[in-house]
Amino acid sequence: MHKETMILQSICSMVPEHGYTQSECWEIFSQSIAAKTLKEASLDLVKRILLGDSWIERRYFAVDPIESVFEMSAEALNKAFEKLAPVLAAKSLKAVLDQSGLKATELDALFVCTCTGYLCPGLSSHIAEKVGMRSDSFLIDIVGHGCGAALPMLYSVKGFLKENPDCYAAAIAIELSSTAFYVDDDPGCLVSLCIFADGVNTTLWHHTKKGLGWHCKDFLSLHIPKNREKLRFENAFGKLRNKLHRTVPVLATEAVWELYKRFEKHSQTDLKRLIAHPGGKEVLIELRKALPCGKFEESEAVLRAFGNMSSPSVMFAFQKGIESQPIEKEFWLFSFGAGFSCHGCRIVMRH
Incomplete structure (x- = not known):
């Protein structure tokens, strides 16, 4: 077990503006071009999930209108990610900085994880620019971990703060599943279509400052x-x-x-x-x-x-x-x- 700790200063969870109930998602999907490409059994599976008890009441999507994803090319989807993800992430980062009474120029490091879009330079570069971080801030993007990425990202933050105990570091986990839209007759693909959504969580950490008291x-x-x-x-x-x-x-x-x-x-x-x-x-x-x-x-x-x-x-x-x-x-x-x-x-x- 690793005994060194880092302390939570502030936290913010955020979703895009537009939310849809599962029944609304069914109405939108059932009338789409994508629905017409599916086998009858596949369409029935989507209907059963979206109109059944999936334990999901509402999902939020950054792409607006959400109906546009049915006709988006791969290039268009990635451009949507490049446009929308930095905006939502920057909004969340500004919120945690405001909670802690910090300016963006006082933030020393930014860690970002995502799997629903690829950019080079990564999201960290775009987000840092939007909020006004210093040019000598440490920026790092963590990709390829899928749904599990938030915790290994925090482990990376801990390593940075151990080496830089007087610094502040922010960690952003952001996913826009709406920009990773894909549909075919594979059951796993269809289940994904029915349960995934968009959102961002940002946390701010310091090695020694008391903050919220969570180590x-x-x-x-x-x-x-x-x-x-x-x-x-x-x-x-x-x-x-x-x-x-x-x-x-x-x-x-x-x-x-x-x-x-x-x-x-x-x-x-x-x-x-x-x-x-x-x-x-x-x-x-x-x-x-x-x-x-x-x-x-x-x-x-x-x-x-x-x-x-x-x-x-x-x-x-x-x-x-x-x-x-x-x-x-x-x-x-x-x-x-x-x-x-x-x-x-x-x-x-x-x-």
């Missing part, structure tokens, strides 16, 4: 490359196509359970609250079976309110947890995604 520490990771093809993005006609195997809920639960057991060996309290990436209804059902000590209430609440936003989702749930003022003063966070990979960390309140 982030003890990172663990698990990589299972034999399951790589079960969950990943692949390129299809220049677009991002999500592969999502039906066994992912079980695979994710097994990986989370493995990290949970490692944390338990070093735990000094029974008063901890478990937060997991809300990857979907079936994921949370499996997690509750394997970990009865974890109700995953915050994870379910985030899934219901926003859908699966990929990497920001676990941090949305964490923010909801700390704002609900729980009895527990220790959170164990778990994320999982492409690789197949799973990550965990402990966040502890210290006065």
Whole structure:
């Protein structure tokens, strides 16, 4: 276990302006050109998910109007990501700076993770410019981790702050699933279409300043490359196509359970609250079976309110947890995604 900590100064979760209920999503999709390309069984699957009990009440999308994604080329989708992602991320970053009473010029480092679009230079360059960070600030983009990216990004932040204890560092997890739109008859692709959404979470950290009092520490990771093809993005006609195997809920639960057991060996309290990436209804059902000590209430609440936003989702749930003022003063966070990979960390309140 890694004993050095970093302390949370401020946190902000944010979604785009336009939200849609699942029934509204069905109305939009059923009238689209994309729907006409599907087999009848595939269209029935989409209908069952969107009009059934998916545990998702609303999803938010940055692309406006959302109907335009059905006719967007690969180039148009990536241009939409380049235009929209920096705006939403910068808005979230400004919010955490305002909460901490900092100017953008006082921010020393910016870490950004995403998997729903590719830019070179990365999002960090665009965001830093928009908020007015110094030209000598450290900027880094973390890609390729999928839904699990937020926690390894925080581990990277911790390493930076250990070497630069007087600095402030921000971490942004942002995904625009609407700019990674793809549809075909593959069931995993169709499920992805029905559950993924857009959102951003930004956190601000310092090595020693008290801030909100939450200390982030003890990172663990698990990589299972034999399951790589079960969950990943692949390129299809220049677009991002999500592969999502039906066994992912079980695979994710097994990986989370493995990290949970490692944390338990070093735990000094029974008063901890478990937060997991809300990857979907079936994921949370499996997690509750394997970990009865974890109700995953915050994870379910985030899934219901926003859908699966990929990497920001676990941090949305964490923010909801700390704002609900729980009895527990220790959170164990778990994320999982492409690789197949799973990550965990402990966040502890210290006065």
